Amino acid sequence: MWNELTAALLLQSGYNASLATLGASLLGVAAGSAGTFLFLRKRTLVSDALAHATLPGVGLAFIAMVLLGGDGRSLTGLLLGSALSAALGLVAVDWLARRTRLPEDAAIGAVLSVFFGFGIVLLTVIQSMSSGRQAGLEGFLLGATAGMLLSDATLIAISAAFAVALLALLRRPMTMVAFDAEFAAASGISVRAVDLAIMGLVLGVTVIGLKIVGLVLIVALLVIPAVTARFWTERTDGVLWGAGVAGGISGYIGAAISAAAPGLPTGPIVVLVATALFAFSLLFAPARGVLAAVLRHRRFQLRVHRRQGLLALARGEPIHDQLTLAVLRREGLIRRDRVATPEGQAHAGKALLDERRWEIVRALWADEALAGRYDGLTPLETLLTPDELAAVDARLERPALVGA
């Protein structure tokens, strides 16, 4: 198993398998990047309707090809049929959402289930056709790279490469529309045309992906990489390329695993690799990840406890909170018997001074933004200039000199 997997990952398991793996990773790149625009336009689930709407096209294309005397299994023909019916599904969603009072999500669900249901009817028709030798059309449900013909793999790889190239070309206007449609329109870009191009690319990717990932799960390859990439960057370009990379990795590893274990459908494996990348990003991404958020919260908590502990020391109040004690003790600011060390006294005095200064600032400039910056943590000298600080200090009550 491991040897086979290594061989597949290094593209050593035969020409067809290698081409399928490369095709799957190209597909992943194309799906990830095309899906980014869907994700940014908040229309991810339209692709679900699109994907399910391919099934009747596959069935009808097969039937048509058999009736015309072919064997019905030409991938080009099947993909053309699926593209036509997916486009029809897209038009139906658009028409229902625009022309009737049904919301877009109902339109998506209706098209998805009805087209898929009709596709199932066609599949059962094909099963009963005497001339329709079992075509393995079920492979389009969940995807299969096993038994893929060389010409199929080439077709997929070339189309995926074409989609990636098109994305690279159209990236600027698509980014503008996805990010700020009104600004794009004001800049003279036809939002409708760009939306159409986005949906066209998504349609293309869906159709190419049918054979590898299958129509039930292709939506995952469009959505998950974009969501994954979003964790790592705040920039649209970053999400675009990040999603491409995440999708590419998912396709590559998924297809390789599937080549090493041919019994498994490819789609679920590719999707689960993408999910693993997503879960890793959700947990460990530097700025937006869960771990980063937990650490941020913990650091903030420790700073608050340190500050409050120092203020208590300065005011001579007893400290009972265990976390506060632990923080102060770890920094060597108090001894084990809770008495401040010289260093602790210095910091406590500093904290108290800062707190007094803040009181004055908030009284003096109550209406200004500066007063709103008070969080009990930020030292005032990081916000004021030295002469402003001197002005504040002039108002500090000074201890009266003994005997003066």
Added chain:
Amino acid sequence: MGTEFVQLSLVPMVIASLAAVACALAGNFLVLRRQALVGDAISHVVLPGIVGAFLVTGTVSSWPMLIGAGLAALLAVALIETIRRLGRVEPGAAMAVTFTSMFAAGVLVLEQTDTSSVHLDVEHALYGNVESLIWIAADGWGSIVDPAALADLPPELARMALVCGVLAVATAVFWRPLKIATFDEPFAASLGLPVGAISIGLVAAAAVAAVAAFDAVGSIIVIAMFICPPGAARLMTDRLARQVAWSVVFAVVSALAGYVLAGYGPLWLGYESSVSAAGMIATVSGLILALAALAGPRRRRVAAPATGA
């Protein structure tokens, strides 16, 4: 219309109708609340739940599977919320991530384990097998009042009838709060109605309908019935009560016409074998929706501009 019909077609038609009505009842409120795709998500995650139940119990018995499917639906809702909140991901994308991943996991486990000896596969999960719910013990219409024959009815029938009845009663009992919370949630909250509980209850009811119907007829009918009959009904009337009534009519018509067309249609055309009933029921419901969208009296948005077709 004799013995053969009662044996082979009556029970599937009744079960399909009950499943369609149960889903359509919940679907009315889901469509109005713009949660139509919750049904889609639920019916995808039912698969891993059923596979999980099979792995734990090792048998294909109904109750563990129903419980497993219910647990999977709960897990999915929890995961969607977690991803939405922790990752600050928009709801549609969070939903897509969750249900595709869970479905993929279900398929993978299903293909890994040896379930070839039992009737459990992806195709079955997607489009069920209504046609197999036959009533062997029946020997004509008289069997409907024959206790011995009735005892042999497929268990799916009683279960589906129970779920459908519970949903109908619940819809009637909670009618007013459901209606207010659906159309104006802030107002419902200001009246002191538990809007959060209503929302969760609705999703739970949808999950129950989906799981029970899934067991009997497969997930494609479930998704179609959640959306198409209520969607078509929405284009017929402005009143909620009438919309629900229309949706029930549409659901039953879809189920009966779909089943008849799938079972007998090919024979009329001169072919020998029937086609998928589940697929045909979904198709008929789609045709009804298309008709309503083309000619329904209330098909336009109230605020829609007067221009255009």
